[in-house]
Amino acid sequence: MKDIISSGLAELGLAGRVPEAAPEQLAEYGRLMLEKNQVMNLTAIREEDGVARLHMLDSAALLNWGDFEGKTLLDVGTGAGLPGLPLKILVPSLQVTLLDSLNKRVDWLNEVCAQLGLEGIQAVHARAEEQALVKGWRDGFDIVTARAVAELRLLCELCLPFVKVGGVFLAMKSVDSQEELDQAAHCIKMLGGRVEPVMDYPVPGAGVTHRLIPIRKVAPTLKGYPRRWAKIQKNPL
Numbered sequence: 317m318k319d320i321i322s323s324g325l326a327e328l329g330l331a332g333r334v335p336e337a338a339p340e341q342l343a344e345y346g347r348l349m350l351e352k353n354q355v356m357n358l359t360a361i362r363e364e365d366g367v368a369r370l371h372m373l374d375s376a377a378l379l380n381w382g383d384f385e386g387k388t389l390l391d392v393g394t395g396a397g398l399p400g401l402p403l404k405i406l407v408p409s410l411q412v413t414l415l416d417s418l419n420k421r422v423d424w425l426n427e428v429c430a431q432l433g434l435e436g437i438q439a440v441h442a443r444a445e446e447q448a449l450v451k452g453w454r455d456g457f458d459i460v461t462a463r464a465v466a467e468l469r470l471l472c473e474l475c476l477p478f479v480k481v482g483g484v485f486l487a488m489k490s491v492d493s494q495e496e497l498d499q500a501a502h503c504i505k506m507l508g509g510r511v512e513p514v515m516d517y518p519v520p521g522a523g524v525t526h527r528l529i530p531i532r533k534v535a536p537t538l539k540g541y542p543r544r545w546a547k548i549q550k551n552p553l
């Protein structure tokens with residue numbers, strides 16, 4: 317896995333911009349993920365090659381969007397830690413919070429972070445729409461990420477409330493997401509967001525192109541948002 321990750325990072329133009337130990341640490345994280353996946357549902361990808369490319373390199377590609385150094389980052393619906401954990405390995409100065417509503421994944425993530433010797437990262441068990449109401453969390457992060465959690469309209473209500481004014485929500489989507497983005501226009505405006513130019517990127521060696529949709533927070537979140545999950549789903553903004 318280490319070699320695939322090293323050459324993929326080079327293809328992404330990131331070699332020399334990330335710590336020397338990062339490919340080995342990412343490979344170790346990938347091995348721990350596959351090992352645990354035999355007893356806990358963490359990922360649908362079961363081969364090392366796929367984990368290296370579609371998890372590690374897909375996450376790493378975000379670094380070509382902008383500067384992550386010294387920022388605070390919240391990864392909503394992190395699951396097995398994606399993309400937040402690889403980003404922490406690649407940018408050690410990043411302060412990372414991994415958030416998920418499934419406690420056993422969160423416990424595993426805290427174990428993995430300790431095993432990898434990572435500091436400045438924590439995994440928290442909570443539902444996003446509830447945690448976003450907590451002081452210090454609301455309007456509290458420079459960067460919020462989410463991949464494979466929900467349709468963009470719903471996802472924006474879960475994620476934008478956590479972003480500081482001036483910060484950004486990075487939604488990881490497929491290149492077929494234009495319709496989702498169009499449908500989310502009203503929701504994004506209501507929640508104080510403004511869409512910035514998308515970034516399409518090929519995932520090295522995976523034969524797919526993915527899309528990053530950056531949504532800048534330009535105004536604080538209105539009182540009353542996010543709503544309860546049942547309401548968000550039943551009546552999307």
Ligand SMILES: C[S@@+](CC[C@H](N)C(=O)[O-])C[C@H]1O[C@@H](n2cnc3c(N)ncnc32)[C@H](O)[C@@H]1O
Pocket residue numbers: 392393394395396397398399415416417418421442443444445462463464465474545
């Ligand atoms: C399909 S997984 C994706 C995991 C990871 N982001 C990835 O790209 O592999 C979606 C995750 O979002 C979590 N999730 C769904 N709704 C959530 C919510 N409202 N608050 C926090 N976590 C949520 C689920 O528990 C699950 O782990």
